[in-house]
Amino acid sequence: MAINIKRPNGTEDVLPKDVHRWQTVEKIARETADSFGFSEIRIPTFENTELFMRSVGETTDVVQKEMYTVMAKETKFTLRPEGTAGTIRAMLQNGLLNEALPQRVYYILSCFRHERPQAGRLREFHQFGLEMAGSPSPSADAEVISLAKNILDRLGLKNIKLYINSIGCPTCRAKYHEALRNYFENRKDELCETCHERLEKNPMRILDCKSPVCQEIAKNAPVILDFLCDECGEHFEKLKKYLGNLGIEYNVNPKIVRGLDYYTKTVFEFVTDEIGAQGTVCGGGRYDGLIEQLGGQKVPALGFAMGIERLLIVMDKQKCEFLTPRKCDIYFATMGDESLEKAMSISHELREYGYRAEFDLMGRGIKAQMKYANKIGASFTVVLGDNELSQGTAKVKDMETGGEVEISLDDKFRVNFESLYFNKMMDSLEDGEMLNNLNGDVK
Ligand code: HAM
Secondary structure, eight states: OOOOOSOOTTOOOOOTTTHHHHHHHHHHHHHHHHHTTOEEOOOOSEEEHHHHHHHTOTTSHIIIIIOOEEEETTEEEEEOSSSHHHHHHHHHHTTGGGSSSSEEEEEEEEEEOOOOOBTTBOSEEEEEEEEEESOOSHHHHHHHHHHHHHHHHHTTOOSOEEEEEEOOOHHHHHHHHHHHHHHHHTTGGGSOHHHHHHHHHOGGGGGGOOOHHHHHHHTTSOOGGGGOOHHHHHHHHHHHHHHHHTTOOOEEOTTOOOSSTTOEEEEEEEEOSSSTTOOEEEEEEEOTTHHHHTTSOOOOEEEEEEEHHHHHHHHHHTTOOOOBOOOOSEEEEEOHHHHHHHHHHHHHHHHHTTOOEEEOOSOOOHHHHHHHHHHTTOSEEEEEOHHHHHHTEEEEEETTTOOEEEEESSTTHHHHHHHHHHHHHHHHHHTTOGGGBTTTTTO
16 A cells, blocks of 8 residues: 655645745744734644633634544643634743733744635644733724734735724623524524534624525624623724724724634734635734633733735735845855865854855766856855965855955955955845845844
């Protein structure tokens, strides 16, 4: 029997030639979150299953149909379907909520959901997300939404619509659930089996069902905005005012309920209609009850997550610019052992100073080595032949201009090369080229 070593359905490889696209998104997202006072958190890939059942919610599609769960010895573990639950668990377990509030963390992580794969919907996907804990104020909602908008803008994305809604607190939710039950009860027979159970336990989840019949029935269901209590109504009005002050365009969409149970008050989504059905590139909201529900203090919190694969699809579609990947700074073409050893020692020093230096590891002839240097886009090359070694100097060639500068092969090589490199960088800067270098902060 042939062994199946193909990657599983709904997963993707990111090849070296494409990784700069990911690094562009990650760099911009990190820098933006950092400028808003967020620091990175890293959490485990799997957690106790109960954590997700408690937080994401037992009547959600994610918990009911999409989790990857294993039984290891006596314990049930689940690969994280999202980042919020694990992040809040980590905040609680490590006492972050006893420190200065608000606590602000961001993460870049893989998530796992057993959905039907299609463009923009994977079984392993990646999120950039963040969570802020401690502030009950609508100014925090505006801050988090404006952060998300900032990232999308800095990625160069256009025509991404922001939809906002309030799904209230447990007080307004009770009346709303009653109205929903009354509405759906009349058409109970047409609902899917899962929604029968939802009707009893959590009728709001019917609004989020993926079955076309349930979706059709849900179209005319009552909307939560008509049931908000005074506090939730005020919170929403203030958020709208702040967004207006910030010049952030939004649309109120009372149909947005989100697919996870922990939300209260504000929910929002950034959506594009340019990439088909999976157009939500970012989703988030407030979840004031979750921390207490997980055994912590009563601390309000909120956040969002962006699907990195979806961002990349839209960036490609809109021909957004990516930061340029790093290339070889200097390539040493060698002939024989002595020359190789020289290349090794000079490269070692250059690397210490942050340069990307390479030399032949394949035993190729000089011609083939130069061909290789061209292929990898080396900025400079140096041929280390017998003459060069005996004279103690070599010509460093600028591969773009063809210009050559003679540099001594002693301990001044690095300093001299550095000034050559610096001049080239200044020339490129004048031409506006290096500004988009992914590793501009290194070399
Ligand atoms: P979510 O809406 O389930 O929210 O996911 C956030 C984003 O992840 C989506 O908007 C989408 O871009 C991406 N995404 C979700 N599922 C898939 C998939 N199967 N394939 C590719 N991309 C996908 C959450 O996960 C919440 N934890 C967000 C949050 C953080 N709310 C508060 N804090």
